[in-house]
Amino acid sequence: MRTVFIGLSVDGFIARRNGALDFLPEAPEDHGYEALMASVDALVMGRATFETVLGFGGPWPYGDKRIVVLTSRPLDVSAIAGRVEVMGGDPAEVVARLAASGAQNLYVDGGATVQRFLAAGLIDRLILTRVPVLIGEGIPLFGPLPGDVRLRHVATRSFPSGLVQSEYAVEPASR
DSSP: EEEEEEETTSEEEEEOOTTTOSSOOOOOOOOOHHHHHHHEEEEEEHHHHHHHHHHTTTSOOTTOEEEEEOOOOOOOOOTTSSSSEEEEOOOOHHHHHHHTTTSSEEEEHHHHHHHHHHTTOOOOOOEEESSOOOSSSSSSOOOOSSSSOOOEEEEEEEETSSEEEEEEEEEEEGO
């Protein structure tokens, strides 16, 4: 299972143009993140997302969860506590290497990474949490695709903070 779990503005942006996430609330509500993290073997993210997380400061937020940073350029991750590794290649190669190492359930994060995995037909589930704000411009979650990606609505939940979370299964016929 390859899952996207991400927050975005109502107009579809996951960050401002400069990468800032200041429009995302620091809500004390449980939006399912902890349960998702407990269910995955690895979190796969792009370099830009990784660098954004590093910019948060404070303790490493992922504990000893296996983190795979996708990049084609050298990246030193030796100073990070936890299980962080660097990997290159197209999404199918990455999924195959991770599966060969026992990582079957993946959390895929970051705009470009999500777009590449969707275009390759390698996302099974989307969990999108809409923040009740329009930011007008920024980094979009979705980009060009080689064809339609059909989704089946699984559930929608709303939270007291105004966040609305919808879960979709990617239909096999679209792969």
